[in-house]
Amino acid sequence: MLPLPRHQTQQGYLTHLTLLGVAVVTLLLSSGCKRESKVDIATREKILLLGNGAEPKALDPHLVSSTGDSNILRAMFEGLVTNHPSDDTIHEPGVAERWESNEDFSEWRFFLRKNAKWSNGDPVTAHDFVYSYNRILHPEMAGPYSSMLYFLKNGEKFNQGKIKDFAEVGVKAVNDFELLCTLESPTPFFPDVVKHTTWLPVHQPTIEKYGGMTDTFTDWQKPGNSVSNGPFELTDWRINAYVKVRRNPHYWDAENVKPNGINFYPIDNAFTEEKAFRNGLLHASYILPANLIPLYREREDPALRMEPYNGVYFYRCNTNQPPTDNADFRRALAYAINRETIVNFITKGNQQPAFGFTPPTKGGYVPPEVVSYDPEKARAFLKKAGYESGADVPEFTVIFNTSDDHKSIAVSIQDMWKKTLGIENVKIENQEWKVYMATVDEMRYDVSRLAWIGDYVDPTTFLGMWRTGDSNNRTGWGNSDFDRLYKESFFISEPKERYATLQEAESILLEELPILPVYWYTRVYLLHPDVENWNPLLLDNHPYKHIDLKAKAGGDGK
Amino acid sequence: MKPELNIRTEEIEKGSSLGRDAWLRLKKNSLAMVSLWFFIAVTLICYLGPLLPGVPDPNVTHPDLQSMAPFSEGTSMEGQEVYYLLGSDHLGRDIFSRILYGGRVSLAVGFLATAVSLTIGVIYGAVAGFLGGRTDSFMMRIVDILYALPFMIVVIILTTYFGNNLWLLFVCIGAVEWLTMARIVRGQVNSLKNQEFVEAARSLGLSNWRIISRHLIPNTIGPVIVYTTLTVPAVMRLEAILSFLGLGVQPPDASWGSLIKEGADRMASDPGLLIYPAIVFGLTLFSLNFLGDGLRDALDPKSSKD
Numbered sequence: 001m002l003p004l005p006r007h008q009t010q011q012g013y014l015t016h017l018t019l020l021g022v023a024v025v026t027l028l029l030s031s032g033c034k035r036e037s038k039v040d041i042a043t044r045e046k047i048l049l050l051g052n053g054a055e056p057k058a059l060d061p062h063l064v065s066s067t068g069d070s071n072i073l074r075a076m077f078e079g080l081v082t083n084h085p086s087d088d089t090i091h092e093p094g095v096a097e098r099w100e101s102n103e104d105f106s107e108w109r110f111f112l113r114k115n116a117k118w119s120n121g122d123p124v125t126a127h128d129f130v131y132s133y134n135r136i137l138h139p140e141m142a143g144p145y146s147s148m149l150y151f152l153k154n155g156e157k158f159n160q161g162k163i164k165d166f167a168e169v170g171v172k173a174v175n176d177f178e179l180l181c182t183l184e185s186p187t188p189f190f191p192d193v194v195k196h197t198t199w200l201p202v203h204q205p206t207i208e209k210y211g212g213m214t215d216t217f218t219d220w221q222k223p224g225n226s227v228s229n230g231p232f233e234l235t236d237w238r239i240n241a242y243v244k245v246r247r248n249p250h251y252w253d254a255e256n257v258k259p260n261g262i263n264f265y266p267i268d269n270a271f272t273e274e275k276a277f278r279n280g281l282l283h284a285s286y287i288l289p290a291n292l293i294p295l296y297r298e299r300e301d302p303a304l305r306m307e308p309y310n311g312v313y314f315y316r317c318n319t320n321q322p323p324t325d326n327a328d329f330r331r332a333l334a335y336a337i338n339r340e341t342i343v344n345f346i347t348k349g350n351q352q353p354a355f356g357f358t359p360p361t362k363g364g365y366v367p368p369e370v371v372s373y374d375p376e377k378a379r380a381f382l383k384k385a386g387y388e389s390g391a392d393v394p395e396f397t398v399i400f401n402t403s404d405d406h407k408s409i410a411v412s413i414q415d416m417w418k419k420t421l422g423i424e425n426v427k428i429e430n431q432e433w434k435v436y437m438a439t440v441d442e443m444r445y446d447v448s449r450l451a452w453i454g455d456y457v458d459p460t461t462f463l464g465m466w467r468t469g470d471s472n473n474r475t476g477w478g479n480s481d482f483d484r485l486y487k488e489s490f491f492i493s494e495p496k497e498r499y500a501t502l503q504e505a506e507s508i509l510l511e512e513l514p515i516l517p518v519y520w521y522t523r524v525y526l527l528h529p530d531v532e533n534w535n536p537l538l539l540d541n542h543p544y545k546h547i548d549l550k551a552k553a554g555g556d557g558k
Numbered sequence: 559m560k561p562e563l564n565i566r567t568e569e570i571e572k573g574s575s576l577g578r579d580a581w582l583r584l585k586k587n588s589l590a591m592v593s594l595w596f597f598i599a600v601t602l603i604c605y606l607g608p609l610l611p612g613v614p615d616p617n618v619t620h621p622d623l624q625s626m627a628p629f630s631e632g633t634s635m636e637g638q639e640v641y642y643l644l645g646s647d648h649l650g651r652d653i654f655s656r657i658l659y660g661g662r663v664s665l666a667v668g669f670l671a672t673a674v675s676l677t678i679g680v681i682y683g684a685v686a687g688f689l690g691g692r693t694d695s696f697m698m699r700i701v702d703i704l705y706a707l708p709f710m711i712v713v714i715i716l717t718t719y720f721g722n723n724l725w726l727l728f729v730c731i732g733a734v735e736w737l738t739m740a741r742i743v744r745g746q747v748n749s750l751k752n753q754e755f756v757e758a759a760r761s762l763g764l765s766n767w768r769i770i771s772r773h774l775i776p777n778t779i780g781p782v783i784v785y786t787t788l789t790v791p792a793v794m795r796l797e798a799i800l801s802f803l804g805l806g807v808q809p810p811d812a813s814w815g816s817l818i819k820e821g822a823d824r825m826a827s828d829p830g831l832l833i834y835p836a837i838v839f840g841l842t843l844f845s846l847n848f849l850g851d852g853l854r855d856a857l858d859p860k861s862s863k864d
Contacts, residue, residue: 271823291648291824341635345621346649404823411810412649415619419636428809435718 037280043530043549046260051273051286055240055266059221061200062136065144067453067540068286070197072264075245075544076228077200080110080129080179081191085546086535088310088457089364091191092543095124095201095229096179104493105186112177117250118203119233126173128201134166135207136198140214147471148198148455151190153182185490188498192456195541203227231257231545240266257545258533277303277526283549284534285526290405293348293524303526306350307536310454311521312359312462313351315398315413315447319514320476323394324446328385330513333447334371335378336420337413339519346408349524354517356510358462361538365459365499370510371517375420382421390422396446397427401436406449409518440474451521457538459502460489466509477514481505576780576857583856590852593845600842604661614640616659617810620650625828645830647820656812657835663813664839667728668794672786674732675793679739680782684770686740687747698744701737709734713796717805724807727800731793742785746778780857787850791843798839814839 042049053068061073074083080099084090096110116124133152136143139161150156153170157163170182183190193199204213206227211218219225226234231253232245246261248254265282267273270289277285288296288304296304317324317333324330339353352359356367387393398414400406410428417423431439440448454461463486464470468478485505492498509515523540532548584590607613620634626646633639634650643654686697716730750756751774759769798815800806807813812820814835821832 289823291827295827341621345624404820407809408649411617412619412621414810415617415649419618430809 039280039283039528039530040551042263042283043528043551046258046549048259048262048531048544048547048549049281049283050262050264051267051276051282051284052243052264053266053286054268056243056264058217059226059234059237059243060216061197061202062132062141062143062146063216064197068264068266070541072243072245073197073200074230074541075232075262076226076230076234077202078116078230078251079196079200080112080194083195083537083539083541083543085533085543086537088538088541091195095129099191101188101190104491105188105190106183108181108183108190109174110179110181112179113252114177115252116229117252118227118229119248119250120203120206120227121250122203122205122227123176124201124229125176126179127176128204129179130171130173131204131213132201133169133171133199135202135213137166137169138214141216143198145198148193148196151183151187151193153184155184185487186493187490188493188495189456189458189460192458196455201229203229232262235261242266253545258548259544262544274526277528282526283528283531288349288524288526290347290349290408290524296526301526302529305523305525305527305536307523307540308352308359308538309521309523309540310359310361310457310538311451312354312357313409313449313451313518313521314354314357315449315516315518316475317447317514317516318443318445318476320443321446323385323396326385327512328381329387329393330516332378332381332385332421333417334513334516335374335381336417337516337518338373338416340373341416342409342412343519346412347405347519349522351519351522354519356506357515357517358459358506359454359520361457364457365502367459368503368507368510370507371513378420390418391424393421393423393425395425395427397429398447398449399429399431399436399439399445400449401433402430406430410449413518443474443476447516453521454539459499459506460486463502463505463509466514475514477512479508479512482508580780580853580856584852587852587855589848590856593848593852596845597842597849600661600838600845601665604658604665607658608655608662613655613658614652616651616656616812618651620646623650624648626650628830644834647831648824648828651810653830653834656817657814657838660812660814660817660835661838661842663724663807663811664794664797664815667724667731667797667813668790670728671732671735671793671797672789674729675735675739675789676782676786678733679736680743680775680778682736683740683743683745684747684775684778687744688751688766688770688774690748690751694744698741701740705737710799713800714805717800724811727797727806731796731800735789735793735796739782739785739789742781743775743778746781747774750774750777784850784854784857787846787853791846791850794839795843814842 039049050071052071054066056069056072057064057066058069059072059076061077064070064073078094080094080096082092082094084092095112095116097113099108099110101108112124112126114123118124133149135141136146137149137155137159139159146159147156150159154163154168155170158166158169163169170184172180172182174180181190187193206220206225207213207218210220210225223234223237228234228248229251231248231251233248234243235246236242236244243264244261247257251257265276267276267286270287273282273285274288274292276282293304317330319325343351343353355369355371358365358367360366382390398410400410407428407430414426414428417426436448439445452462452465465472466477467473467483467486468480482505485501485508489498489501489505492501527534529552530549532550533546534542620638620640622635623632623640623646625648626632626642628645629643630645631639631641640652642652644657645653647653647656682697686694713730713734716733717727720726720730756769756773759773794814797806797813798818801813801815801819807816817835818832818839821828821835824831
């Protein structure tokens with residue numbers, strides 16, 4: 001007898017059969033069971049159930065950099081200034097009751113409310129903020145997002161170890177309830193900046209109970225240990241299952257906090273999350289896969305939300321090596337991308353084709369209109385770059401992090417380059433997020449995809465990264481005029497004039513095109529009709545304390 | 559009486575080769591024969607079909623003509639007339655032609671990786687079985703150790719180390735798949751090496767290598783062929799799994815596995831994307847498995863039931 005490898009011959013049918021069986025059972029179950037869903041119960045108990053992307057890396061404001069993590073932190077902590085429920089440009093007083101600046105916006109004074117308390121009852125003082133800024137900027141802390149605090153005078157130097165004494169950094173507690181921030185350069189939008197997660201305070205005694213100031217991932221952030229000053233406090237955290245926060249009784253505005261708590265669910269597969277929403281497990285999903293948008297649109301599902309979002313999707317080019325070191329070649333690539341097609345047929349979520357880099361804001365900054373789809377121009381630039389036809393272009397590779405939507409966009413752009421420019425030798429490669437990050441950090445790429453979500457509503461959060469040698473630049477591109485104009489803009493207090501200078505800087509970026517802008521984001525997600533006071537926000541930082549839950553009559557959300 | 563006897567003797571003298579016997583027995587197994595012809599047809603269509611005029615480029619996108627129904631035609635925004643035999647996918651690519659081109663990759667992976675595993679496995683097994691003793695134990699313990707390694711992880715490590723190169727992927731899969739083959743061949747050789755014809759060869763003073771290559775390996779050919787037909791679908795399935803995980807062929811190229819993966823994600827909005835490649839892939843796997851079963855019965859009459 002021949003030793004037949006059983007596992008390799010029979011498993012085939014078995015797996016197929018099992019899959020079929022599972023599919024049939026799921027179909028049967030999904031049709032027609034109508035019980036009170038988890039969402040209905042949660043609405044009654046006023047607990048908000050939110051899909052939140054991936055498992056949080058930490059619940060420490062000085063260690064996180066993803067939007068999902070900062071959602072949880074904004075529920076637990078409160079900074080000097082907080083977000084308004086419907087308008088990104090309005091500054092809601094947080095721990096600071098009021099604030100003022102000097103003439104040229106380089107010195108800001110924050111006056112803290114006296115009744116702000118930590119969740120253990122301790123008062124929140126200006127010293128807590130100084131301690132927190134010292135902690136995140138400390139070189140031994142290596143906070144991934146510490147560059148957000150480079151606005152403070154000497155913040156960058158202290159972070160890089162060039163200055164040892166934190167007293168030289170531009171932040172001081174004048175007294176217990178007055179904080180003075182001295183900035184590196186004039187920053188009229190500073191209140192926008194301090195809304196960011198990195199500027200949240202932490203409780204010194206708690207941190208030092210479980211380790212030193214700069215020790216990371218200690219037990220202080222665990223439920224039971226964690227002490228926070230926001231509307232909610234951490235009560236439960238199970239890895240890969242949920243993070244639960246509940247009402248903080250010591251919060252200064254506790255009577256105006258609408259929900260009793262929030263459950264954050266880390267669901268990183270968008271398809272799974274959509275199913276969870278449909279089955280009444282979530283009040284709001286984190287995202288929605290592009291290919292499900294038409295389905296929701298067709299049946300005019302009220303849950304579907306598509307809102308402008310302060311972000312840009314683009315390709316960046318490695319300007320250190322051929323063929324992308326040639327500006328004319330990059331222009332040819334940029335003008336050959338048909339953005340309308342991508343937005344209308346691939347992403348499908350009302351995204352806007354990008355004609356510049358910074359997303360335009362209504363009544364605010366609008367980028368210069370430079371990039372467009374123009375096959376004639378693209379072909380002319382290709383000639384100018386020294387290629388008779390696209391077939392002469394040496395092989396180059398577009399890399400992206402693994403995602404079906406990124407793949408569809410890459411495949412269609414590759415085909416557009418082939419159709420309009422005749423470039424045959426474009427390869428596409430997907431890499432896992434961590435591999436992709438390493439590849440990009442080491443500049444081992446030709447063209448790579450990236451999205452940039454603004455940290456606050458101001459063009460500098462988009463343009464700053466293109467300064468020569470900026471840690472987020474990673475294209476090898478640099479332009480002294482751009483750097484100069486960007487820097488100059490900080491010394492202009494008149495907004496119109498300031499925007500004009502930034503536009504001039506951006507037009508240099510768009511002339512040289514180290515990046516190929518594709519589209520401006522919209523947030524596409526699902527929201528249950530029971531959720532009230534959840535308004536479209538450019539930064540998507542919803543202040544959870546204002547969000548109310550009311551069961552709609554007869555509505556089960558479908 | 560006599561003439562009759564003469565005829566019989568001639569027939570008996572003429573004899574029948576193992577191959578011919580096996581072929582006759584296989585022919586009687588109608589399921590295996592249908593599978594054989596089906597497999598040949600699929601292979602021919604995949605490799606020769608795209609050469610025909612009118613089969614569109616599988617990678618040309620027409621985003622404005624996405625998710626078209628089978629047997630539909632349309633004019634793209636570039637003014638190009640397109641006819642979709644099996645409909646189009648989410649980027650307006652022709653599903654039929656993607657299945658044909660994907661089949662080329664999947665079948666090539668199947669054959670190439672099997673060839674790699676065949677070469678390594680047969681030689682390794684034959685050498686171990688023939689030399690015997692300590693060498694044999696040592697060589698087979700290596701196989702045991704490799705067997706213990708989680709096989710998917712080894713392939714994933716190899717592909718991440720060597721990069722996403724399709725040819726390397728074939729070799730990687732082959733390099734992982736040879737273990738069972740080595741065991742089968744070793745067992746066969748072990749039982750053959752004490753038989754008279756090997757002793758005869760030895761007494762003629764032939765070198766070890768010549769005995770292995772000319773006398774032992776040809777005698778293991780039956781089980782090897784059978785196992786090969788079963789390795790091909792196993793390897794194709796492995797490629798499909800790797801493509802499913804995003805480690806196989808790189809976009810925009812497709813294999814059946816990657817087509818099924820793309821289709822599975824869009825099952826709700828676009829079932830055709832999953833159904834057509836899955837049917838073709840499933841039928842091919844079935845046919846190879848049936849063919850393998852048939853060949854086993856044909857080549858090893860002792861184990862067949864009739």
